[in-house]
Every structure is written in structure tokens, then in C-alpha cells.
Amino acid sequence: GADATELDVDELDVYVAGIPLNASGSLRLCGADSTLVSARAAIENCKLEEMLRNYADRFIDIAPSISTDGCLDAEFTAEGVLGGGRLPEMTACVSLPDAHITYRPDTLSAFVNIDVDAKMSPQGVLDADIHEFNARLSGLKLDFDGDARDLTGADPRYRLSAEGFVKLDSIMRFLPASLGVSTASGKLDLALSVNTRASELKDF
Numbered sequence: 001g002a003d004a005t006e007l008d009v010d011e012l013d014v015y016v017a018g019i020p021l022n023a024s025g026s027l028r029l030c031g032a033d034s035t036l037v038s039a040r041a042a043i044e045n046c047k048l049e050e051m052l053r054n055y056a057d058r059f060i061d062i063a064p065s066i067s068t069d070g071c072l073d074a075e076f077t078a079e080g081v082l083g084g085g086r087l088p089e090m091t092a093c094v095s096l097p098d099a100h101i102t103y104r105p106d107t108l109s110a111f112v113n114i115d116v117d118a119k120m121s122p123q124g125v126l127d128a129d130i131h132e133f134n135a136r137l138s139g140l141k142l143d144f145d146g147d148a149r150d151l152t153g154a155d156p157r158y159r160l161s162a163e164g165f166v167k168l169d170s171i172m173r174f175l176p177a178s179l180g181v182s183t184a185s186g187k188l189d190l191a192l193s194v195n196t197r198a199s200e201l202k203d204f
Helices: 048-061 167-172
Strands: 003-018 020-030 034-046 066-068 072-083 089-103 108-120 126-137 142-149 157-167 187-197
Touching: 003 034, 034 048, 126 157, 157 167
Parallel strands: none
Antiparallel strands: 003 020, 020 034, 034 072, 066 089, 072 089, 089 108, 108 126, 126 142, 142 157, 157 187
16 A cells, blocks of 8 residues: 555643643654544643733733633544545534633623534534523623534524623613713513524625
8 A cells, every 4th residue: 555654642731822732643644645634632721811911911902901710721623634635524612611800990890601612524514503601790691502504605504592681770880971871770681592594694
């Protein structure tokens, strides 16, 4: 058969720009245009506070006013053949569990929980799933999940389910004075369910 060259990485732990990265995998070079790939890379317990202080503070005006105890986890995989017009199957999973975020000028405090993933088939079909997205702060709660199918195709399908509420008196301080709203009270409840294709949204 054709000659093959192999490269194996059993376990690699590195810090890239302050991000803890763990990687493993193998490459098998078969012929001139074909590579068999089996690879995994993971970001584990990446402290977002350190990323804010080391990077975002320099480029984003409001970043110094934001702090968080959130830790990001992510995993990326590739399995299959690369080359000759073919792609390996690729996946990405990202989660931010139970992060507490504060914004000091307005003494704003929020809790966020995120769990999303995406997958691309060897045929180039991209799907994405929002398993969980929860946000809670004073006077506001939002929970939603959803998915998107065939994002790289001609007519992707989207599904979204959301529910939550807003207490009007709690958000008054965030409304600009130009709106002319001096007082507000009561509670707005939100319930939303969407299942549609991109072609059905073209008129909106």
C-alpha cells in the first residue's frame, strides 16, 4: 500500500495567551493529498476574570468596570479524513456554568449559565444547539434553548423556545431620560416559541 507517516500526541498541556489548553490526537498522512485526523482540544476552567484584566481592559472601555467569577469550559474535536475535497467531522462544545457577573458603576449583578455546541459533518452540514441559556438579574429573568439545522445550506431551519419576565420598576434606572418615562410598575411575562426556516424570515 501507500506509505504512511504518523504523528501522535498523547497528552499536551499548554497555556496559550493565558488560556489553559489540553490537547491530544493523531495524524496519519496517507499519500499526497489525504490525512486521517483524530484530534481533541479542550479549554478547562478558564477564568474569565483573568482574561478581562489581561486583555479586555486594554481594548474595551467598559471592561475595567466588569468582574466575574465565571470559568469557561470548551472542547473541540475532529475525526475523519482531511484532503482530496473531504473534511473530518468537527464538533465544538462551550459552557459557562453559573457565572456571577457584576458591573460596578450601576451596582448591577447578574447570573449567567450557558451550554452550547455545534457539529459539522464531512459533507459540510453545520448544526448548532443551545442546550441552555439562562440570565438573571434584578427584575429580569430569561431562559431559552434552541437549535439551528443546516446553517451552511440554502435554507437553514431555526427553533427557539424562551420564557422569562421583566419587573418594570426594577429596570427604570436603565431607561434613558430621553424616553420621558418617570415611573413604571408591574411585570411583563415573556413566552416565545419559534420554529421556522430562513426563507420564511425574508420578509421581516
